[in-house]
Amino acid sequence: MRGIHWFRNDLRLRDNRALNEMLASCEEWLPVFVIDPRLMPGSPEVSPRARFLLDCLERLGAELDRRGLPLVIRRGLPEDVLPGLVVETGARSLSFGAATTPFGRRRDAAVRDDLAANGVETICVRDEGILSGGRILSGSGKPYEVYSPYRKAWWRLWNESPELPVQCPDLPPPIEGFDKDRAPVLVDRMQEQTRISLPTGGERAARRRLATFLEGPVSQYHEDRDRPDRDGTSRLSPYLRFGVISARQCFARALETRSLRPESAEGIDKWLDELIWREFYQDVLCAQPRVLRESFRxxxxxxxxxxxxxxxxxxxxxxxxxxxxxxxxxxxxxxxxxxxxxxxxxxxxxxxxxxxxxxxxxxxxxxxxxxxxxxxxxxxxxxxxxxxxxxxxxxxxxxxxxxxxxxxxxxxxxxxxxxxxxxxxxxxxxxxxxxxxxxxxxxxxxxxxxxxxxxxxxxxxxxxxxxxxxxxx
Ligand SMILES: Cc1cc2nc3c(=O)[nH]c(=O)nc-3n(C[C@H](O)[C@H](O)[C@H](O)COP(=O)(O)OP(=O)(O)OC[C@H]3O[C@@H](n4cnc5c(N)ncnc54)[C@H](O)[C@@H]3O)c2cc1C
The missing domain is CATH 1.10.579.10 (DNA Cyclobutane Dipyrimidine Photolyase, subunit A, domain 3)
Structure with a gap:
C-alpha cells in the first residue's frame, strides 16, 4: 500500500493527524508540497509570509532528508498536480489537513472527487485547532456567534473528551524514484532586499520558542499581553499559521506547565484563552464563509x-x-x-x-x-x-x-x-x-x-x- 501526504498549513511531522492516519496503513509513502500560484501570497521577494513559509518548507525538507525521505515540491494547481502524482507513484491514498477557507474547501473537494473517481482514498482531517473542528455547537445544534458561550462549551467538551497530541510514528520508507526538491527561494538574499528579519522557520525553532515562553513570560501573560512595550507574548503566530507547531501541542505543554507551576496559572489560563479565540474564529469562518466578503452582522x-x-x-x-x-x-x-x-x-x-x-x-x-x-x-x-x-x-x-x-x-x-x-x-x-x-x-x-x-x-x-x-x- 502506497500513500502521499500533501503538506499544506501543517508543516510538521509531530502531532499531524492526517499524516498519522495515512501512515498507519502504508508501507511506502511520499511527502509532497504543491506551490499553488493562486495562493503564494505575492512574489516571494516581497511577501514576508511567503518567505517564512519557504523557510519552514526548506527545514521540513531537511528533517525528512535526515530520515531518508525526499520532500517532493511541485508547482501548479493541486487539482492537476496531485492526480498526476498519484498515477506516477501508484499511491492508493492521499492525506491532508482540511481547509477552513471557502477557496480551500472548493479546491479540496475537486481533488477528492477526482481521486475518488479513480478509486483512491483521501484522508482529510480538520486539524488546525485543539479540538476537532466543527464539534462546538450550541444547544440548538448551531455554531456559536459570541465568544463567551463558545468558550464555555469548548471547555465542557474538552473536559469530557480531551484531545492530546499524537506521537510521530516511525516513518515508512519512501516510494522510490523521487529526489528531494529544495524550497525554491534564497531566503538570505531576500532578507537583504527587504531588510525584514523574520523568525527562524521550522519545528525545532517553534518548539524552542514555546519552551522559552512557558519557562518565563507566560507567568505574567495576564498583565503583559496588553503591553506592546514589553516582550510578553509568545510570538508563535507565524508557526501556528503554517502548522509548524500544532495548537494542540501548545495547549498540552501549557497545561503541563500549569500543573508543575500552579503559581503561573493566571497567566497560563489567559494564554489558553487566546488559543481558543483562534479556534473560535476558525469555526466562525467554517460555519459562515460569507464573512470573508460581508459583515458578520x-x-x-x-x-x-x-x-x-x-x-x-x-x-x-x-x-x-x-x-x-x-x-x-x-x-x-x-x-x-x-x-x-x-x-x-x-x-x-x-x-x-x-x-x-x-x-x-x-x-x-x-x-x-x-x-x-x-x-x-x-x-x-x-x-x-x-x-x-x-x-x-x-x-x-x-x-x-x-x-x-x-x-x-x-x-x-x-x-x-x-x-x-x-x-x-x-x-x-x-x-x-x-x-x-x-x-x-x-x-x-x-x-x-x-x-x-x-x-x-x-x-x-x-x-x-x-x-x-x-x-x-
Ligand atoms: C485586526 C486584527 C488582525 C489580526 N490578524 C491576525 C492574523 O492575521 N493572524 C493571526 O494569527 N492573528 C491575528 N490577530 C490576532 C492576534 O493579534 C495575533 O494572533 C497575536 O498578536 C499574535 O502574537 P503572539 O503569537 O505573540 O500571540 P499570543 O498572545 O502569544 O497568543 C498565542 C496564540 O493565540 C492566537 N491568538 C492570540 N490572540 C488572538 C486573537 N485575538 N484572535 C485569534 N487568535 C489569537 C495566535 O495564534 C497566537 O499566536 C489579529 C488581531 C486583530 C485585532
Missing part, C-alpha cells in the same frame, strides 16, 4: 464608508499624527508583525476615525503580516470595526491617546517605532500636538478624534435604522 454592510485615499495612505505608512497608531503601522512594515493590542487600536482608527471599510485594512494586513491568517485576521478586523462577533455595540471607539497612555505608559513602544518623537517628554508623547512647539518632523493629526468618533457612531446608527426600515441610504 449584515446591518453593518449598510455603513457608509469614506473613499479617502490620502487617509488610507497616511494610515498604511504610519503618518496619521497619532503616535500609537503610527508606531503600530511602522512595526508592521518593519517586522511583518504587530502586537495584538496595537492591531486593535490601528483597526479601530481606520474604521472609526477614518471611516474606511474594514476590508481594506484586512487586505493590507494580509499582504504585510507574516502570520496573516484568513480566519483570525477577518475575525480581528470585524471585531475592531464592530461589524463582527464583538457583543459590545458599535459605540466602542478606541481613543488612540488614552489607549497609548494606558498600554504604553512609559512611551517605550512609541519611541522605538517613531524616532521623530524620541525626545518628546512623556506627558506629550501620545498627543504631541499639545506641546507649545510640536516636533516639526512629525505630522499633525490628520483627523480630530472626538469629531470622528461622533460621525462614526452616527453612521453605524444610521446603518441599523436603514436595516430595520429596509431603506439603505
Amino acid at each position: 449584515p446591518e453593518y454592510d449598510l455603513v457608509e464608508w469614506n473613499d479617502d485615499p490620502d487617509g488610507f495612505a497616511a494610515w498604511a505608512e504610519g503618518r496619521t499624527g497619532y503616535p500609537i497608531v503610527d508606531a503600530g503601522m511602522r512595526q508592521l512594515r518593519q517586522t511583518a508583525w504587530m502586537h495584538n493590542r496595537v492591531r486593535m487600536i490601528v483597526a479601530s482608527f481606520l474604521t472609526k476615525d477614518l471611516l474606511i471599510d474594514w476590508r481594506r485594512g484586512e487586505a493590507l494586513f494580509m499582504d504585510l503580516l507574516v502570520d496573516g491568517d484568513p480566519a483570525s485576521n477577518n475575525g480581528g478586523w470585524q471585531w475592531a470595526a464592530s461589524t463582527g462577533t464583538d457583543p459590545q455595540p458599535y459605540f466602542r471607539v478606541f481613543n488612540p491617546v488614552t489607549q497609548g497612555r494606558r498600554f504604553d505608559p512609559d512611551g517605550r513602544y512609541v519611541r522605538r517605532w517613531v524616532p521623530e518623537l524620541r525626545n518628546v517628554p512623556l506627558e506629550f508623547l501620545h498627543a504631541p500636538w499639545e506641546m507649545e512647539r510640536p516636533p516639526r518632523r512629525y505630522p499633525a493629526p490628520i483627523v480630530d478624534h472626538p469629531e470622528r468618533r461622533k460621525i462614526a457612531i452616527e453612521r453605524f446608527e444610521r446603518a441599523r435604522v436603514d436595516r430595520v426600515n429596509g431603506t439603505p441610504s
Whole structure:
C-alpha cells in the first residue's frame, strides 16, 4: 500500500493527524508540497509570509532528508498536480489537513472527487485547532456567534473528551524514484532586499520558542499581553499559521506547565484563552464563509464608508499624527508583525476615525503580516470595526491617546517605532500636538478624534435604522 501526504498549513511531522492516519496503513509513502500560484501570497521577494513559509518548507525538507525521505515540491494547481502524482507513484491514498477557507474547501473537494473517481482514498482531517473542528455547537445544534458561550462549551467538551497530541510514528520508507526538491527561494538574499528579519522557520525553532515562553513570560501573560512595550507574548503566530507547531501541542505543554507551576496559572489560563479565540474564529469562518466578503452582522454592510485615499495612505505608512497608531503601522512594515493590542487600536482608527471599510485594512494586513491568517485576521478586523462577533455595540471607539497612555505608559513602544518623537517628554508623547512647539518632523493629526468618533457612531446608527426600515441610504 502506497500513500502521499500533501503538506499544506501543517508543516510538521509531530502531532499531524492526517499524516498519522495515512501512515498507519502504508508501507511506502511520499511527502509532497504543491506551490499553488493562486495562493503564494505575492512574489516571494516581497511577501514576508511567503518567505517564512519557504523557510519552514526548506527545514521540513531537511528533517525528512535526515530520515531518508525526499520532500517532493511541485508547482501548479493541486487539482492537476496531485492526480498526476498519484498515477506516477501508484499511491492508493492521499492525506491532508482540511481547509477552513471557502477557496480551500472548493479546491479540496475537486481533488477528492477526482481521486475518488479513480478509486483512491483521501484522508482529510480538520486539524488546525485543539479540538476537532466543527464539534462546538450550541444547544440548538448551531455554531456559536459570541465568544463567551463558545468558550464555555469548548471547555465542557474538552473536559469530557480531551484531545492530546499524537506521537510521530516511525516513518515508512519512501516510494522510490523521487529526489528531494529544495524550497525554491534564497531566503538570505531576500532578507537583504527587504531588510525584514523574520523568525527562524521550522519545528525545532517553534518548539524552542514555546519552551522559552512557558519557562518565563507566560507567568505574567495576564498583565503583559496588553503591553506592546514589553516582550510578553509568545510570538508563535507565524508557526501556528503554517502548522509548524500544532495548537494542540501548545495547549498540552501549557497545561503541563500549569500543573508543575500552579503559581503561573493566571497567566497560563489567559494564554489558553487566546488559543481558543483562534479556534473560535476558525469555526466562525467554517460555519459562515460569507464573512470573508460581508459583515458578520449584515446591518453593518449598510455603513457608509469614506473613499479617502490620502487617509488610507497616511494610515498604511504610519503618518496619521497619532503616535500609537503610527508606531503600530511602522512595526508592521518593519517586522511583518504587530502586537495584538496595537492591531486593535490601528483597526479601530481606520474604521472609526477614518471611516474606511474594514476590508481594506484586512487586505493590507494580509499582504504585510507574516502570520496573516484568513480566519483570525477577518475575525480581528470585524471585531475592531464592530461589524463582527464583538457583543459590545458599535459605540466602542478606541481613543488612540488614552489607549497609548494606558498600554504604553512609559512611551517605550512609541519611541522605538517613531524616532521623530524620541525626545518628546512623556506627558506629550501620545498627543504631541499639545506641546507649545510640536516636533516639526512629525505630522499633525490628520483627523480630530472626538469629531470622528461622533460621525462614526452616527453612521453605524444610521446603518441599523436603514436595516430595520429596509431603506439603505
Ligand atoms: C485586526 C486584527 C488582525 C489580526 N490578524 C491576525 C492574523 O492575521 N493572524 C493571526 O494569527 N492573528 C491575528 N490577530 C490576532 C492576534 O493579534 C495575533 O494572533 C497575536 O498578536 C499574535 O502574537 P503572539 O503569537 O505573540 O500571540 P499570543 O498572545 O502569544 O497568543 C498565542 C496564540 O493565540 C492566537 N491568538 C492570540 N490572540 C488572538 C486573537 N485575538 N484572535 C485569534 N487568535 C489569537 C495566535 O495564534 C497566537 O499566536 C489579529 C488581531 C486583530 C485585532
